[in-house]
Amino acid sequence: MNYDVTVIGGGPAGLAAAIAANKENASVLLVEREARLGGILKQCIHDGFGLVTFGEKLTGPEYCERYIDELLQTDVSVKLLTFVTRIEKNADGFAIHFVNREGAAHVQTRAIVLATGCRERTAKQVFIHGTRPSGVFTAGTAQYYVNLMGELPVKRCVILGSGDIGLIMARRLTMEGAEVIGVYEAKPEPSGLPRNLYQCLDDFGIPLHLSHTVTRVFGDERLTAVEIAQVDKNMRPIANTEKIIECDGLILSVGLIPENELAESIDVAIDRRTKGPICDQKYMTMEKGVFCAGNALHVNDLVDYVTLSAVEAGRNSAYLTNKPRALVHVVAEEGILYTVPSVLDVNEPVSDVTLYFRASRELRNAMLTLRVDGRAVFQKKYSVLRPPEMERLKLNFAQYGITTDSEVSLSLKEVE
Amino acid sequence: MKELVCIVCPNGCKIIIDDNGDILNAKCNRGIVFATEEATSPKRTVCSTVATTFSDFPVLPVRSSAEINKIDIPACMNALNNVLLDRRVGRGEIIIKDVLGSGVDIISTSSMQYTYCDVETPDDGSKDNA
Numbered sequence: 080m081n082y083d084v085t086v087i088g089g090g091p092a093g094l095a096a097a098i099a100a101n102k103e104n105a106s107v108l109l110v111e112r113e114a115r116l117g118g119i120l121k122q123c124i125h126d127g128f129g130l131v132t133f134g135e136k137l138t139g140p141e142y143c144e145r146y147i148d149e150l151l152q153t154d155v156s157v158k159l160l161t162f163v164t165r166i167e168k169n170a171d172g173f174a175i176h177f178v179n180r181e182g183a184a185h186v187q188t189r190a191i192v193l194a195t196g197c198r199e200r201t202a203k204q205v206f207i208h209g210t211r212p213s214g215v216f217t218a219g220t221a222q223y224y225v226n227l228m229g230e231l232p233v234k235r236c237v238i239l240g241s242g243d244i245g246l247i248m249a250r251r252l253t254m255e256g257a258e259v260i261g262v263y264e265a266k267p268e269p270s271g272l273p274r275n276l277y278q279c280l281d282d283f284g285i286p287l288h289l290s291h292t293v294t295r296v297f298g299d300e301r302l303t304a305v306e307i308a309q310v311d312k313n314m315r316p317i318a319n320t321e322k323i324i325e326c327d328g329l330i331l332s333v334g335l336i337p338e339n340e341l342a343e344s345i346d347v348a349i350d351r352r353t354k355g356p357i358c359d360q361k362y363m364t365m366e367k368g369v370f371c372a373g374n375a376l377h378v379n380d381l382v383d384y385v386t387l388s389a390v391e392a393g394r395n396s397a398y399l400t401n402k403p404r405a406l407v408h409v410v411a412e413e414g415i416l417y418t419v420p421s422v423l424d425v426n427e428p429v430s431d432v433t434l435y436f437r438a439s440r441e442l443r444n445a446m447l448t449l450r451v452d453g454r455a456v457f458q459k460k461y462s463v464l465r466p467p468e469m470e471r472l473k474l475n476f477a478q479y480g481i482t483t484d485s486e487v488s489l490s491l492k493e494v495e
Numbered sequence: 496m497k498e499l500v501c502i503v504c505p506n507g508c509k510i511i512i513d514d515n516g517d518i519l520n521a522k523c524n525r526g527i528v529f530a531t532e533e534a535t536s537p538k539r540t541v542c543s544t545v546a547t548t549f550s551d552f553p554v555l556p557v558r559s560s561a562e563i564n565k566i567d568i569p570a571c572m573n574a575l576n577n578v579l580l581d582r583r584v585g586r587g588e589i590i591i592k593d594v595l596g597s598g599v600d601i602i603s604t605s606s607m608q609y610t611y612c613d614v615e616t617p618d619d620g621s622k623d624n625a
């Protein structure tokens with residue numbers, strides 16, 4: 080079977096991309112490894128989703144089911160419980176290999192939208208030493224148990240890391256009757272959004288300990304205690320500040336990384352800052368015909384932005400041409416952690432580009448400057464910028480006469 | 496003086512209520528309304544789950560249809576813990592009417608119709624010689 084577009088992943092990004100490509104009359108296949116569509120939002124039962132797209136405060140399931148409703152009205156083919164194992168490049172596009180209950184098979188497609196989401200960093204990635212008892216979960220795993228299975232995985236726990244999912248789970252576990260002793264963050268600043276610190280921790284009197292980390296875990300089969308220590312500014316534990324806390328659960332909320340095994344399998348160039356594929360303003364990666372959207376591209380803090388970018392990726396995937404690309408890098412200079420897109424294809428329209436960026440540290444009264452060949456062509460002032468909060472800018476690059484020889488850069492500087 | 500974070504929108508403005516009761520640093524009017532309410536009778540939307548009798552859908556996510564008083568959250572959780580749902584409901588259906596006499600309903604936030612593979616799975620892949 081042949082498709083114009085194959086979307087891999089049935090979360091909010093995949094749903095929006097499939098619907099958008101279908102609207103452009105492309106034949107679309109959506110592949111999802113789980114039994115239900117919706118991706119991670121199925122388990123995000125708290126509200127706060129959809130303010131940008133719907134102007135309403137929806138829960139995760141409500142948000143994604145609006146798109147599922149819409150998808151089921153279209154003639155997009157959907158394969159559930161189907162895991163994409165491999166992508167193979169060929170003369171007519173790509174062969175998508177997958178396995179499901181019927182066995183292993185493949186389909187042929189002209190374009191791909193990678194919408195595989197992100198995964199959580201785990202204990203191995205944060206170097207916790209000690210034994211390996213059960214009772215150590217990522218916040219997402221704890222969320223899965225509580226919100227989808229209806230099981231309380233811990234009675235008395237410590238949360239390591241102040242990421243949003245950890246904060247949301249601190250509240251959720253407390254509401255379900257577990258005791259959350261505290262949230263410990265190695266950095267001197269919390270990484271979650273202020274609103275989550277306020278309504279998830281302050282509301283329930285859960286303390287946040289900054290510049291603290293877990294140094295050891297105890298227990299043979301099940302976790303019995305953790306050792307907490309204060310850390311210096313290089314994140315090294317300070318001697319004699321260790322404290323033992325008895326608990327049966329350690330919940331890790333230490334960050335997310337884009338899921339990119341499939342992208343790497345076809346050598347799609349990865350941005351070392353976003354950990355997702357490098358893409359242009361059409362959300363096409365450096366591999367022609369391979370598009371990327373949502374958390375697989377870069378970790379978003381608002382699902383609304385996931386949807387908006389996926390709509391673009393889906394629409395563009397329906398119009399694949401043989402036109403060669405002429406790429407210009409948008410260089411992230413001082414104060415900018417990264418931008419998405421990070422390259423512009425000047426052979427394609429650049430008059431309506433949505434640029435997402437993150438500040439590299441907390442900045443107050445910061446001036447954002449866009450430079451073309453050293454000349455400041457656009458400036459915007461921000462009263463406060465924080466790395467956890469992504470910013471969105473609409474830019475008309477066409478008016479700056481950008482060519483492949485142009486040097487384009489973005490920077491942030493604090494001003495008076 | 497009291498400091499709080501506005502939770503009405505993702506901006507999360509740090510609002511200050513000074514000793515004269517004046518509200519500072521709110522970027523918009525909704526923030527002023529929020530701060531006034533926070534200082535007098537704080538309200539929250541409750542999002543949780545209720546148990547069901549279905550093994551493929553053991554818990555159903557629910558929320559309060561509007562905000563309820565913050566001090567009523569534990570009692571509301573108690574009411575939710577006593578529910579055992581034995582019918583498949585759609586999204587938006589009322590699960591508990593007028594919870595705790597607050598005038599607010601508890602509604603389903605997910606459609607239980609979207610369980611396993613009810614979307615067509617076309618068998619159109621070319622089989623691999625595995």
Ligand SMILES: Cc1cc2nc3c(=O)[nH]c(=O)nc-3n(C[C@H](O)[C@H](O)[C@H](O)COP(=O)(O)OP(=O)(O)OC[C@H]3O[C@@H](n4cnc5c(N)ncnc54)[C@H](O)[C@@H]3O)c2cc1C
Pocket residue numbers: 087088089090091092093110111112113117118119120123128161162163164194195196197198199218219220222244247335338341372373374375379380381382383385
């Ligand atoms: C635990 C957790 C909690 C979060 N909480 C919030 C929150 O509260 N608010 C918020 O705004 N954002 C939250 N996020 C971010 C959230 O992920 C995004 O807002 C949004 O869900 C991203 O959508 P997505 O479609 O890119 O990814 P996902 O929702 O993760 O969807 C990816 C889909 O791809 C499928 N998939 C992956 N690989 C394959 C494969 N090889 N074959 C077939 N299918 C595959 C997965 O099964 C999944 O369904 C959270 C993220 C995580 C991990």
Ligand code: SF4
Pocket residue numbers: 501502503504505506507508521522523524525526527
């Ligand atoms: S004050 Fe207004 S802008 Fe600021 S967080 Fe509240 S609602 Fe948002």
